[in-house]
Amino acid sequence: MNTTTAGFPTPSTAGAAHAAGSAQPSPARTLLGLGVLAGPLNLVVVTAQALTRDGFDPRKHAGSMLTLGDLGWIQSANFVVTGVLVVLGALGLRRSGALGSTWAPRLLTVFGLGTVAAGLLLPDPALGFPAGTPDGQPVAMSWHGVAHFAAGGIGFLAFVIACVAIGRRFAATCRRGRAVASYATGVLFLAAFAGIASGSAGAGVTLAFWAAIVLAWTWLAATLQHVRRTA
Numbered sequence: 001m002n003t004t005t006a007g008f009p010t011p012s013t014a015g016a017a018h019a020a021g022s023a024q025p026s027p028a029r030t031l032l033g034l035g036v037l038a039g040p041l042n043l044v045v046v047t048a049q050a051l052t053r054d055g056f057d058p059r060k061h062a063g064s065m066l067t068l069g070d071l072g073w074i075q076s077a078n079f080v081v082t083g084v085l086v087v088l089g090a091l092g093l094r095r096s097g098a099l100g101s102t103w104a105p106r107l108l109t110v111f112g113l114g115t116v117a118a119g120l121l122l123p124d125p126a127l128g129f130p131a132g133t134p135d136g137q138p139v140a141m142s143w144h145g146v147a148h149f150a151a152g153g154i155g156f157l158a159f160v161i162a163c164v165a166i167g168r169r170f171a172a173t174c175r176r177g178r179a180v181a182s183y184a185t186g187v188l189f190l191a192a193f194a195g196i197a198s199g200s201a202g203a204g205v206t207l208a209f210w211a212a213i214v215l216a217w218t219w220l221a222a223t224l225q226h227v228r229r230t231a
Helices: 011-022 027-052 063-067 073-096 103-120 144-174 176-197 203-230
Strands: none
Touching: 011 027, 027 063, 027 073, 027 203, 063 073, 063 103, 073 103, 073 203, 103 144, 144 176, 176 203
C-alpha cells in the first residue's frame, strides 16, 4: 500500500519520491549542458557569416575579424554568449567533481572570459576587411587591437593547458582514447595559434587555424557531454 506510518514514508512512497527526484537534472548537469552548446553555437554563427559577409575570405581572415564592420555586432555577441556558456560549463565541471575539478574548470573559465573579452575588444581592420580596408597589416595597432590579441592569446593558452590537464585525468582513469584526443587537441591548437600569431597571412596558416578552432570547439563539446552523462 502507498501509505505512511507515523508520518514516515513507506518503502513504496520513498521509492516513488526518489524516482521523481532523479528525473530532475542536477545543477551540474544543467550547467554542463549549457557548456556543450557553446561550440556548436559558435561554429554555426561564424560559418554563416564567413560565407555571407562581403569581402571576408577564410583563406586570409581569422574569424575574430567578423567583429568588424556594420554587421560586426553579430560576431561580437557570438563571442560574448559562447564565452559565457563556456564559463557556465566550467562551473558545471567543477560542481560535478569529475576530471579533478580543480585546474580544468579554472582554465576553462579563463578561456571563456578571454572569449568574452575578444568580443568586446575589436581587432584592427586589415587584409582588405572590412570592405574598403587596404590590403596588408595595419602600420600600428590600436590599444583595443592589442587588447583583443592579448585576451585571445591568454584564453587560448589556458585552453591548451586545460587540454593537457584533462588528458592527464583521462589517462589516470584508463580512458586512453579520450586522453590521446585531449593531448592532440592541445598540441594542434597551440601549433595553429603559433602560426597565426606569427603574423603570417598565408592561406595554409589561416586555414590551419580555422581547422584548429573547429577541433577545439568539437573536443570541448564532446568532453563536457561525456562528463554530463556521468554527472
